[in-house]
Amino acid sequence: MADVCWNAPFKAKIRQSYEDWMLHGEKETTSKGNVKAPPMLVYLSWIAEAWENLSEEMIANSFKICGISNNVDGSEDDKIHVFKPTGPIPSGAELMRKERQENEFNELTELFEEVDLMQDEENGILSDNSLEL
Numbered sequence: 001m002a003d004v005c006w007n008a009p010f011k012a013k014i015r016q017s018y019e020d021w022m023l024h025g026e027k028e029t030t031s032k033g034n035v036k037a038p039p040m041l042v043y044l045s046w047i048a049e050a051w052e053n054l055s056e057e058m059i060a061n062s063f064k065i066c067g068i069s070n071n072v073d074g075s076e077d078d079k080i081h082v083f084k085p086t087g088p089i090p091s092g093a094e095l096m097r098k099e100r101q102e103n104e105f106n107e108l109t110e111l112f113e114e115v116d117l118m119q120d121e122e123n124g125i126l127s128d129n130s131l132e133l
Contacts, residue, residue, distance in 0.1 A: 004081050005062035006054050013050035074100055 021027075021038055028036045061079070063069040070076040074097055077083060083092040 005065055006058050009058075010050050010054060013053050014046050017046040017049065 030036060064076055064079045065081045067080040070079065077093040077096055081087055082089045
């Protein structure tokens with residue numbers, strides 16, 4: 001999800017924080033005069049700030065883009081990243097639609113068979129063998 005949706009803005013914010021620190025932050029140097037890496041708490045504050053900059057909507061949509069929390073009726077299949085025309089499975093939405101239709105048909109068929117059996121039992125017909133020819 002992250003690499004498809006919010007990794008780039010997350011990393012960009014951390015990169016911006018690092019560049020700001022390099023330009024304006026207090027830095028320690030090694031005995032040879034090289035700049036030491038920022039302290040771990042500074043890194044962690046950048047990560048927390050970058051995370052806070054991501055909107056809740058962006059995070060929620062990332063699940064839909066990856067097909068994790070989409071409506072089961074198929075109304076959000078167009079949001080799935082891999083089903084886009086330039087994605088790795090451009091025919092995926094159509095395949096899912098066909099599979100849904102087949103599943104709905106099978107469920108209805110089973111339901112009708114179940115209702116038919118219940119009506120037979122109510123009418124005293126327990127099986128085809130109980131029919132007199």
